[in-house]
Amino acid sequence: MKVAHAVAAAAAPAGTTFTVVSLLTGMIWGAPTWGTAFTWDPRIVFQVVMLLFFFGCLALRSAIDDQSRSDRATAVLAIVGSINVPIVHYSVVWWNSLHQPPTLMRLDKPAIHITMAWPLLTMLLGFTLYLVYIILTRTRAELLRRERGAWLREALATEGAA
Amino acid sequence: MKAFFDMSGYGVYIWWAYGLTLGVMLANVWWGRRALRTARIEARRRLAMEEQR
Numbered sequence: 001m002k003v004a005h006a007v008a009a010a011a012a013p014a015g016t017t018f019t020v021v022s023l024l025t026g027m028i029w030g031a032p033t034w035g036t037a038f039t040w041d042p043r044i045v046f047q048v049v050m051l052l053f054f055f056g057c058l059a060l061r062s063a064i065d066d067q068s069r070s071d072r073a074t075a076v077l078a079i080v081g082s083i084n085v086p087i088v089h090y091s092v093v094w095w096n097s098l099h100q101p102p103t104l105m106r107l108d109k110p111a112i113h114i115t116m117a118w119p120l121l122t123m124l125l126g127f128t129l130y131l132v133y134i135i136l137t138r139t140r141a142e143l144l145r146r147e148r149g150a151w152l153r154e155a156l157a158t159e160g161a162a
Numbered sequence: 163m164k165a166f167f168d169m170s171g172y173g174v175y176i177w178w179a180y181g182l183t184l185g186v187m188l189a190n191v192w193w194g195r196r197a198l199r200t201a202r203i204e205a206r207r208r209l210a211m212e213e214q215r
Contacts, residue, residue: 014190021186025179032175130187137194141201149212152205159202 003139005071006146008078009061010138014131016054023047034098041098042091046084053081067146 026044027037038044057074064070092099103112110117144155169176 013193017186017190021183024182028175028179028182032172134190134194137198141194141197144198144201144205147205148208152209156202156205156209 002146003143005075006142007135007139008057008071008075009142010135012054012057012061012074013138014134016051016058018131019047019051019054023051039098042095043088043097043099046088046091050081050084050088053077053084057081 023044026047030039031037056077060077061070061074064073089102089105091097092101101111104110104117104120112120144152147155167173167177
């Protein structure tokens, strides 16, 4: 459970920055394609809500000094925020949206040409591995910050040997 | 070459999006490594203090 809190603390900054990237690159793309950088489209709105949850998690974690209380409070907010994930995904199905309906994650065969599907899937794999690297690096830092005594001595000795 | 960068007139949008994404990716690597370096230094200091006691 201690490691889960450390992973949550490590994942929040990466999640926040990538949500910002998705919104900003969407705006850059939307300007020539839709003729507007921002509109009150359901997917965009719920993506902004997601960003607010990320900001909330970061702020809450740094606002509470007591480690275990801060962990628990942030975990509750993260669980509530995770309800937003399927809403972001299905927002294009449930409401009228400028975004196209799902092209890959659907029951029917993918509505994307194979020449575009492969680069997309390759990028998906690449970004996933990249995020795993970022989260593991930060989790390592977070565990070193939290631990004490024999475990820490052993961890530092292993790191020194590596 | 010019056609590649021009991207049928959408080059300015596409390269900005690529640049922004790459910038955030590099920043995340740098932040992560800096956090690990700081955590290591602080952990060594904390351990030394614990052993002194």
